[in-house]
């Protein structure tokens with residue numbers, strides 16, 4: 677069974693002048709159990725609308741959204757599902773400990789030692805020192821961490837996160853990415869939206885690119901790498917080669933098409949030179965993202981086979 681099945685999902689709003697805005701237009705996608713799926717798109721693309729439909733906050737105009745085979749509007753479907761909206765609202769006068777414990781109760785999650793379990797999660801999110809302070813004066817990052825801790829503490833069968841890393845500083849981002857990656861490694865299903873492409877590349881097994889309410893592509897990050905346009909940057913120590921530019925300490929830097937990478941690395945090995953690093957030149961996802969936004973890549977943007 678799929679964790680998420682979205683079929684021809686549509687939703688429109690009216691703007692202040694009563695013009696129709698298609699927030700979602702016939703979007704279909706499936707997320708497999710155990711998969712980490714990143715929903716990518718610029719501001720206003722329709723990500724939050726899709727997530728709000730999945731979590732039963734908004735009703736679609738057409739199509740369907742199911743969680744584990746049940747319509748998302750059915751409260752049963754949302755049991756055991758961790759959800760953190762883009763700007764989580766937490767009750768001002770509760771503490772992180774109370775919020776996590778409330779989350780366990782609401783989802784009817786039974787654990788042996790609720791206090792220890794809750795504190796354990798707060799500790800993982802760096803909130804143990806403020807576990808008993810009311811959240812009223814928390815920064816955006818601390819609020820985000822509290823919301824994430826309460827979503828993960830229920831040991832969710834599916835975690836739905838709208839821009840989970842926004843509001844976190846770079847260290848916070850990395851810590852939260854590590855926690856989400858661990859959840860994923862342990863078999864958890866993750867559906868998250870982001871417009872920070874680097875995070876998507878780090879976390880997602882697969883991503884969907886949405887733009888102006890339509891899904892333009894679903895791919896694995898590795899498929900982007902396989903694309904002919906992909907460019908790799910290799911840094912190596914040894915002789916200068918055609919196109920290589922010098923860096924300090926006898927290191928050379930060269931950019932090449934991804935399909936020439938292995939033969940290039942082979943030639944370096946044959947000449948007993950040393951590869952220091954190789955990586956994609958910029959983000960391929962970023963390239964796809966901009967090409968889609970500019971509408972200039974109809975041949976490039978495609979779905980996985």
Ligand SMILES: Nc1ncnc2c1ncn2[C@@H]1O[C@H](COP(=O)(O)OP(=O)(O)OP(=O)(O)O)[C@@H](O)[C@H]1O
Pocket residue numbers: 689690691697698699717718719720721722723724725726762871
């Ligand atoms: N309640 C609403 N009333 C009117 N228009 C809305 C409403 N909610 C969303 N929209 C519009 O629908 C479109 C999609 O919005 P949505 O919030 O789903 O995008 P998003 O991809 O989540 O963007 P962001 O990254 O900025 O949150 C936008 O044009 C937005 O202005």
